[in-house]
Amino acid sequence: MEISALEKEIMEADLSTQEAQQRFKQRFLKRGGVLDELLAQLRFLTPEERKVRGSSINRLRELALQRLEAVASSHSSAEGATLGDPTFPSLVIQPGGRHPLSMVEDRIIRIFQRMGYNLADGPEIEDDWHNFTALNFEPDHPARDMQDTFFIDPAAGILLRTHTSTVQVRVMERQSPPIRILAPGRVYRNETISARAHVYFHQIEGLYVDEGVSAADLKATLGYFIRSFFSPHTKTRWRASYFPFTEMSAEVDIECLICAGEGCSVCKHTGWVEVLGCGMVDPQVLRACGIDPERFSGFAFGLGVERLTQLLFGIPDLRLFGQNDIRFLQSFRRYGCFT
Numbered sequence: 001m002e003i004s005a006l007e008k009e010i011m012e013a014d015l016s017t018q019e020a021q022q023r024f025k026q027r028f029l030k031r032g033g034v035l036d037e038l039l040a041q042l043r044f045l046t047p048e049e050r051k052v053r054g055s056s057i058n059r060l061r062e063l064a065l066q067r068l069e070a071v072a073s074s075h076s077s078a079e080g081a082t083l084g085d086p087t088f089p090s091l092v093i094q095p096g097g098r099h100p101l102s103m104v105e106d107r108i109i110r111i112f113q114r115m116g117y118n119l120a121d122g123p124e125i126e127d128d129w130h131n132f133t134a135l136n137f138e139p140d141h142p143a144r145d146m147q148d149t150f151f152i153d154p155a156a157g158i159l160l161r162t163h164t165s166t167v168q169v170r171v172m173e174r175q176s177p178p179i180r181i182l183a184p185g186r187v188y189r190n191e192t193i194s195a196r197a198h199v200y201f202h203q204i205e206g207l208y209v210d211e212g213v214s215a216a217d218l219k220a221t222l223g224y225f226i227r228s229f230f231s232p233h234t235k236t237r238w239r240a241s242y243f244p245f246t247e248m249s250a251e252v253d254i255e256c257l258i259c260a261g262e263g264c265s266v267c268k269h270t271g272w273v274e275v276l277g278c279g280m281v282d283p284q285v286l287r288a289c290g291i292d293p294e295r296f297s298g299f300a301f302g303l304g305v306e307r308l309t310q311l312l313f314g315i316p317d318l319r320l321f322g323q324n325d326i327r328f329l330q331s332f333r334r335y336g337c338f339t
C-alpha cells in the first residue's frame, strides 16, 4: 500500500472509542501490522531505496503514535481534541527523476551536435508516402502489412509512423544539401508487448547528404559515436544488411557489455548486440525527394534509444520504460548530470 494512502488513513482514522483505538493500534503499531509488513518488504529494495522508504515508514509509525497520544491528552485536558503536533515535519514527498530514455537521448544528441548535426522533427501520424513509398518500399513489402503497422485510415494510407526515417524524406523534400540532421522521436509497431517488444519505442534517425559523401564518412562518424557513447575501447562489428532505402546497407553490433563478449541471455550467447542500422542513401530515395543523385550522395542511420539505454544501464525488460514506477525512475537520480 502506498505511504500517502496510509498517511491519510492514519490522519483520518476515527479514534473516538476505546475499541477504535485498539483496532488502530493493531493495524499500525503492533507486530504483524501494516507497517511491520512494509518494513519486511524493505529487503527487496536497493540500499538507497531502503533508506528513503524506511524513513517514510518510521514517520508513519510516529504519526500513528502521535495521534494516539493526542487522543489520550485530549481526554485529560480541558481543551478538547488536538490533531498532533503542528511542528512535526511532514512526510517525505517522493520526487521522481529524469526518465532514462530522455537522459540517453540527450547524450546521443550531444555527441552528434559536436559533429555539426542539427535537430529535425516530423509528425507521428504519417502518410504512406513518407513512411514507405518515398523510402523505396515495394508495394507488397511485408512492413506495410496491418500486422506490423497501425493504420489510422488504411484506405487513405494514414498511419502511425513505424520509424523515424520519415523525417529524412520530409527534410530532403524541403531543404537542399548540405543536409546534416538528427531526428529523435517515438515510433509505433503492432507487436505483442513483452520484455523484448513494445507497441511504441524511440528511435533517432541521422542523415548526411552532400557532394562526395562516402561510406568511409559513414564508418568514421558512427565509429566516433559508439566510442563516445560507450567507451573508447568498445569493440564493433559491421555486418552487411538490407534496408529498402539504403544501398549498401549495414548493421553495427557492439561486443556485449553485460558479459564482455563471453555470451549471455542478452546477446543470445553470441557475444554481440546490434545497436544500429545504416547505409548509403539509395539514389532512388534521393530522386524521390527531389535531390539529384548524380551530384549528391549521403548516408543515413537509425538508432534504437531503448536498446542503447538497456545496454548502458543493464535494464532487462522493455516494459519498465512505460510503467512510470517511481522506484524505477528514482534509481536513475544519481545520474542527474550524466549527459
Ligand code: DAH
Pocket: 162, 163, 164, 165, 205, 206, 243, 246, 276, 277, 278, 279, 300, 301, 302, 303
Ligand atoms: N528505419 C530502420 C528501422 O526502423 C532503421 C534504419 C536503418 C534507419 C538503416 C536508417 C538506415 O536510416 O539507414 O528499422
